[in-house]
Amino acid sequence: MLNCCIVLPEALALCWSTIFLQRSIVKITGVRTIHFAPFANITFLELTTDSGIVGLGETYYTPRSVTAYIGEVLTPLLLESDPRQIEAFWRRAYENSHIYGNKGLEMRCLSAVDVALWDILGQELGRPIWQLLGGTSNPEGVPVYNTCASAGYGQKPPDISRKVSTAAPGTYQDFEAWQPGGDAGELARSLLDMGIRAMKIWPFDRFALANHGQTISFAEIDEGLQPWKQVRDTVGLDMDIILEGHGYWALQPARRIAEALEPYKPVLLEDLMKPDNPRTLAKLRSSTRTPICASELLMNRYAVEEMLRADACDVVMTDVTWAGGITECRKTADMAETNNMGVIFHDCTGPVTLAASLHLAAHATNTWMQEIVRAFTLGFYLELVDHPFVVENGRMQAPQRPGLGVALKPEALDRDDCQITVLN
Known part of the structure; x- marks a missing residue:
């Protein structure tokens, strides 16, 4: 017990890490995009886990197309998936699209999802991404x-x-x-x-x-x-x-x-x-x-x-x-x-x-x-x-x-010019 007290911060971090990594069920249950009319090129993405953590992502350009692609292609891959497996998800999403050409919209949408997954991982472990x-x-x-x-x-x-x-x-x-x-x-x-x-x-x-x-x-x-x-x-x-x-x-x-x-x-x-x-x-x-x-x-x-x-x-x-x-x-x-x-x-x-x-x-x-x-x-x-x-x-x-250390303000989501699209 004495040793545990001496290294409490490190032991606590290890404890939370172990709990997170050993959970039998960690999954994404919610996907939605958020768009503000005055900032017409920006699409925000929120991924929600079964534990209530919200990961935030973003990309730029053609917001209606971004929402459509995330909803049609990426959401089926995301729902019920384990947000800890970031590298595996990235590869799966990339391989699903590369045969059609994927250096535009597809890569932007994957970018938004990837950032949101890293945000979830950091929040679960109690550590900033860096x-x-x-x-x-x-x-x-x-x-x-x-x-x-x-x-x-x-x-x-x-x-x-x-x-x-x-x-x-x-x-x-x-x-x-x-x-x-x-x-x-x-x-x-x-x-x-x-x-x-x-x-x-x-x-x-x-x-x-x-x-x-x-x-x-x-x-x-x-x-x-x-x-x-x-x-x-x-x-x-x-x-x-x-x-x-x-x-x-x-x-x-x-x-x-x-x-x-x-x-x-x-x-x-x-x-x-x-x-x-x-x-x-x-x-x-x-x-x-x-x-x-x-x-x-x-x-x-x-x-x-x-x-x-x-x-x-x-x-x-x-x-x-x-x-x-x-x-x-x-x-x-x-x-x-x-x-x-x-x-x-x-x-x-x-x-x-x-x-x-x-x-x-x-x-x-x-x-x-x-x-x-x-x-x-x-x-x-x-x-x-x-x-x-x-x-x-x-x-x-x-x-x-x-x-990520950044979240959308609740009052921003109440703006009249805010459009939220639920994709799950």
Whole structure:
């Protein structure tokens, strides 16, 4: 008894773990999706177990299709299944869909389920997900960069980079700040005042629309450089800047943009070209000194492996709620580490994406940065979930509560614009 008292915290954890693992019946009994009309691209997923634990997941884009696929294909696999068997479920769901092609909707839905299963496991064991993964490699927190979008950005399908978002009064209007007539230098100063030392902008996108990204003039290059000049004139090199390209450009104009940016010392070129042809992306990489980042659009580790084999990028980006969930993105991060590369976790999406990403980013030894959108974290994320995402000294901590550490607020579920679809 004395020894048990001395090691009480560890013994208690082992006791709960043993009880959980030895339960003869652990099963999923409820599946439902949740959608809020103002955030039209985001679908939340809740899985309920026979013990009353609710696991939360999320994915992005085509919410009606997401609900239909989860209901038709994944719910029959989930109901009465053991939520502890995450890897086995992932493989079963993946194999059920790969013969039809599964790099889009199917992978997004599997991602949402996977995150919810990890949330259940952590809550059952009384531990945050980052501990279940093997602890933290980043005890001081995960370095973040701010994607300079505004409130409302990307919330209405189709809503892509060429559309100026409508920012609600009193919210951060970071997108408008680096548009023509704005002041990207003051935007950078505002971010630095919050402790954020890296930002991402996409000032060349609008020039790709006229000719499908086949050419860009020197006059357009100069116009696209204006926010870069403003940042460097205002804060010098205190702010790291990432270029987002959204995959709009062909090889020749991509090279021209990369060359023009070099005097302004961009820290990364992200998706300047589509990542679907690693060979041509490798040509871009060989022509610039700026590191190439690719890409959450690859959707799984098999596509990432092709990118790495082609020597087409310097940093890997993945999205936990697009590209296979925690289970798959952990393998993607490990693959990047094996190739001596860093990994960035994408979030221009929703609060569950950010929470799940932070758990994996805290764990991975090769985490480079975590993407955030302060207009979201200080805006609608606070409306919907019960966990505040706080930046301190340029870093953000993973949630400390068991499981995901984030839940939808009960009052959010009572909103008039909330639609709940029960699938079981």
